[in-house]
Amino acid sequence: xxxxxxxxxxxxxxxxxxxxxxxxxxxxxxxxxxxxxxxxxxxxxxxxxxxxxxxxxxxxxxxxxxxxxxxxxxxxxxxxxxxxxxxxxxxxxxxxxxxxxxxxxxxxxxxxxxxxxxxxxxxxxxxx
Amino acid sequence: xxxxxxxxxxxxxxxxxxxxxxxxxxxxxxxxxxxxxxxxxxxxxxxxxxxxxxxxxxxxxxxxxxxxxxxxxxxxxxxxxxxxxxxxxxxxxxxxxxxxxxxxxxxxxxxxxxxxxxxxxxxxxxxxxxxxxxxxxxxxxxxxxxxxxxxxxxxxxxxxxxxx
Numbered sequence: 001x002x003x004x005x006x007x008x009x010x011x012x013x014x015x016x017x018x019x020x021x022x023x024x025x026x027x028x029x030x031x032x033x034x035x036x037x038x039x040x041x042x043x044x045x046x047x048x049x050x051x052x053x054x055x056x057x058x059x060x061x062x063x064x065x066x067x068x069x070x071x072x073x074x075x076x077x078x079x080x081x082x083x084x085x086x087x088x089x090x091x092x093x094x095x096x097x098x099x100x101x102x103x104x105x106x107x108x109x110x111x112x113x114x115x116x117x118x119x120x121x122x123x124x125x126x127x128x
Numbered sequence: 129x130x131x132x133x134x135x136x137x138x139x140x141x142x143x144x145x146x147x148x149x150x151x152x153x154x155x156x157x158x159x160x161x162x163x164x165x166x167x168x169x170x171x172x173x174x175x176x177x178x179x180x181x182x183x184x185x186x187x188x189x190x191x192x193x194x195x196x197x198x199x200x201x202x203x204x205x206x207x208x209x210x211x212x213x214x215x216x217x218x219x220x221x222x223x224x225x226x227x228x229x230x231x232x233x234x235x236x237x238x239x240x241x242x243x244x245x246x247x248x249x250x251x252x253x254x255x256x257x258x259x260x261x262x263x264x265x266x267x268x269x270x271x272x273x274x275x276x277x278x279x280x281x282x283x284x285x286x287x288x289x290x291x292x
Contacts, residue, residue, distance in 0.1 A: 012226075014226040017211075088232050091247045
């Protein structure tokens with residue numbers, strides 16, 4: 001998949017930059033990155049235009065990643081957009097909750113570019 | 129069926145000698161993967177924690193306490209620069225953001241290594257304190273797991289104060 005538009009939702013600006021760098025190092029052809037600091041900003045960004053991929057933290061102030069996932073369900077723009085959760089918790093129950101709410105995968109922090117590629121690439125192959 | 133956090137945390141985790149080793153492993157993994165630096169346990173360990181940047185993450189559930197990472201501002205800037213791919217952070221808030229994330233990942237990685245703790249303990253959003261001259265008082269009499277590491281020749285401390 002070429003020239004994708006990615007939304008990265010994380011309350012840490014440093015982590016958003018790391019995720020973007022990992023995507024590029026993993027060889028994913030990123031055309032545009034939109035950043036959001038929480039779920040509220042993330043939903044607003046999706047309403048502005050569809051994304052090819054969404055990567056979201058779970059623990060965030062204002063609106064966490066699980067509430068963000070629930071919010072995405074109501075947006076036509078996001079119906080076919082793969083969402084991958086990024087979590088520090090490593091808690092199985094939180095991951096199960098996220099997958100049940102529609103996430104297509106998860107990445108546990110700390111992570112490598114290879115791990116990002118492993119989780120993200122299959123979701124982009126044949127998506128268009 | 130998922131059990132609630134209250135049910136899972138009913139049995140409190142108690143620290144033992146392995147926790148210090150687990151903490152060192154958790155710290156080293158986070159630094160290797162996210163900072164690209166191999167850090168080592170300090171030998172001999174410095175006398176007491178010091179440094180102008182302290183990041184704290186609260187833990188609640190089967191383990192209640194606070195994980196604190198402390199280092200000098202110079203070390204914190206160096207860590208943030210590496211996390212940003214070699215770009216020096218433009219503001220102190222970026223440095224604090226980076227150190228907060230590191231402490232959060234250390235806490236998450238540590239609890240993932242302790243049997244029964246991963247699913248039974250939640251983490252708070254990190255808080256970062258900038259400044260040297262402060263003391264921390266706990267109303268409980270906490271048990272402590274303390275680790276001293278060396279990051280590029282500079283000291284870095286991680287302490288876990290367990291209140292229950």
